[in-house]
Amino acid sequence: MFKLFKTFVFFMVIESFLVCQPLQFNNVGDLQSEDRMESILLECLLGGKYCNTGSKTREYIVPSSLASGLYAWYPLDGNMNDLSGNARHGFFPGGVWPATLGPTYALSRSHLPSGAASFNGTDQLFANNFTVLCHEDFAIALWIFPNYVVHNEILGFQASPGQNPAILFFLGATGQLALQSFFYDGSNANSTYGTSSMALSANLWTHVAYVHNGTTRQGNIWVNGVSVGATSDVGGLSCSTSQWWSGTPLTIGYSYYGNVSRFFAGRMDDIWFFKGRQLDANDISTLMNLP
Structure with missing residues (x-):
């Protein structure tokens, strides 16, 4: 029960930090995959970062x-x-x-x-x-x-x-x-x-x-x-x-x-x-x- 409660709270926190979402496009010009977006979101939260809406992640890849x-x-x-x-x-x-x-x-x-x-x-x-x-x-x-x-x-x-x-x-x-x-x-x-x-x-x-x-x-x-x-x-x-x-x-x-x-x-x-x-x-x- 405690694990379920922690899981619920964790995802509620994620939902409340939607400002951490990256832009729709990555630096290759492709749409971010759902897995990639979730990874960046988790990295943002677990790293204790505050990401303003519209912040970007640089990958430095030439299309x-x-x-x-x-x-x-x-x-x-x-x-x-x-x-x-x-x-x-x-x-x-x-x-x-x-x-x-x-x-x-x-x-x-x-x-x-x-x-x-x-x-x-x-x-x-x-x-x-x-x-x-x-x-x-x-x-x-x-x-x-x-x-x-x-x-x-x-x-x-x-x-x-x-x-x-x-x-x-x-x-x-x-x-x-x-x-x-x-x-x-x-x-x-x-x-x-x-x-x-x-x-x-x-x-x-x-x-x-x-x-x-x-x-x-x-x-x-x-x-x-x-x-x-x-x-x-x-x-x-x-x-x-x-x-x-x-x-x-x-x-x-x-x-x-x-x-x-x-x-x-x-x-x-x-x-x-x-x-x-x-x-x-x-x-x-x-x-x-x-x-």
């Missing part, structure tokens, strides 16, 4: 559909490590770039403590060596939580401060998400440019992506899984006659453009870089549904 062409993946769970398996970890560029201690870490979109990188808009950045040209397929995808949406830089390439970057991904003067790239033929400079059809909102997690087609030399801007804008060449030159400037490294949380240094203010989570492949709607949906 098979995203393995091809994956250059780097930064979960930003307390560090700048690349978990793609390629060991392209984030670093501080040093030299002519601003001195930085890198981002701090804060609550992620899934309420994971120290599960997202936080940038103060003043002196926080990191870098990697993801370098692409306009005739190559590539894609960039990440979550952002901008503190403001006017002139807030997400990432940029540049040879050094004082020189135009090859690629900028940023929130512009009207709060729209924009992609801009520069090319040069020795005497003239022009750009590829495009914006989202709507402005983004401040203090809200938003999934953003840019997918570039190396054959057409143009790309599409995605917001929350929807293609909302395309790039086109601006000026007399085109990517077919002049390659983009391929400045390196790519700086995340900072860019230098128009003689102005700008930093990102807000949080970023799960940055994915792909080279030699494009992402389609299903791929972006998979990224958005990962915990």
Whole structure:
């Protein structure tokens, strides 16, 4: 009788701690099995943990559909490590770039403590060596939580401060998400440019992506899984006659453009870089549904 009573109380406690339930999807993009959900729930309870609704369990597994062409993946769970398996970890560029201690870490979109990188808009950045040209397929995808949406830089390439970057991904003067790239033929400079059809909102997690087609030399801007804008060449030159400037490294949380240094203010989570492949709607949906 005592055992039955203990069993009853145990399951009543489990029912009262429904806040410990994980998200429906695991990091492979599959639905959590009932056994797996129960295991996580028991682990949460027996470990004396308090799990807020929406907390997530990290398994750090790259879905098979995203393995091809994956250059780097930064979960930003307390560090700048690349978990793609390629060991392209984030670093501080040093030299002519601003001195930085890198981002701090804060609550992620899934309420994971120290599960997202936080940038103060003043002196926080990191870098990697993801370098692409306009005739190559590539894609960039990440979550952002901008503190403001006017002139807030997400990432940029540049040879050094004082020189135009090859690629900028940023929130512009009207709060729209924009992609801009520069090319040069020795005497003239022009750009590829495009914006989202709507402005983004401040203090809200938003999934953003840019997918570039190396054959057409143009790309599409995605917001929350929807293609909302395309790039086109601006000026007399085109990517077919002049390659983009391929400045390196790519700086995340900072860019230098128009003689102005700008930093990102807000949080970023799960940055994915792909080279030699494009992402389609299903791929972006998979990224958005990962915990």
